[in-house]
Amino acid sequence: MLFNQWKCFLFLVFAFAATTADSSRVLELSDRFLDVRNEGQWFVKFYAPWCAHCKKLEPVWAHVAQALYNTNIRVGRVDCTRFSAVAQAFRVSAYPTIMFIKGPYDYVYTGDRTKEDLLHFVNRMSGPPVQQVTRPDSIDILKANNPIFFTYVGKQDGILWDVFYSAAES
Numbered sequence: 001m002l003f004n005q006w007k008c009f010l011f012l013v014f015a016f017a018a019t020t021a022d023s024s025r026v027l028e029l030s031d032r033f034l035d036v037r038n039e040g041q042w043f044v045k046f047y048a049p050w051c052a053h054c055k056k057l058e059p060v061w062a063h064v065a066q067a068l069y070n071t072n073i074r075v076g077r078v079d080c081t082r083f084s085a086v087a088q089a090f091r092v093s094a095y096p097t098i099m100f101i102k103g104p105y106d107y108v109y110t111g112d113r114t115k116e117d118l119l120h121f122v123n124r125m126s127g128p129p130v131q132q133v134t135r136p137d138s139i140d141i142l143k144a145n146n147p148i149f150f151t152y153v154g155k156q157d158g159i160l161w162d163v164f165y166s167a168a169e170s
Contacts (some may be wrong), residue, residue: 025065027076031083042069042101043122045077046087051095061116061133064122073126100125105169 029044045061047054065075080087080095089101090106100110100122107125111117130152133139142149152164 025069026062027073028053028072029078029081029083029086030124031075031085031151033078033083033086034089037101039071041126043073043075043118044099044101046080046090046092046095046097047077048081049079049083054096056112057095057096060115064082064118067115067119068122071126073122079157102126130165 023055033044043064045054045057047057059079061075068075080092090097098113099117100107100109102125109118109121113122131140132141133151149166150168152161154160
């Protein structure tokens with residue numbers, strides 16, 4: 001009997017540790033985030049603790065953070081009720097607001113709030129702004145994965161290329 005209770009206790013300890021490890025992948029951001037936002041790539045959820053939609057998104061957000069843990073994308077969240085300066089700096093007006101932040105650029109996510117859709121968005125945004133098409137079937141893949149895309153045919157230098165690349169990056 002005592003042995004079974006001990007096994008049950010150990011199981012609960014390991015189960016708690018596993019769930020704590022998953023949720024700890026999400027970085028709790030503060031006002032200092034404004035100082036480090038340009039350092040790398042960030043996927044950030046702006047939330048309010050009282051918001052029901054934010055609470056519903058929490059387990060999905062933890063899974064997204066776990067999936068992106070060994071990448072160069074940091075996953076965080078900002079409590080906008082505590083750090084209103086951050087919310088104002090990013091023009092957050094509704095909760096939850098999800099943004100991908102890459103240097104001086106920030107992109108608001110407006111799609112479905114599933115792990116798969118969020119990860120697809122991050123992978124698309126974190127990649128290079130311009131992809132070189134080297135095979136004819138690559139166009140078919142681009143059309144299947146992106147409802148809208150632009151093509152540039154020409155040398156990869158000069159004013160036209162610079163404008164195209166700059167527009168793609170922003």
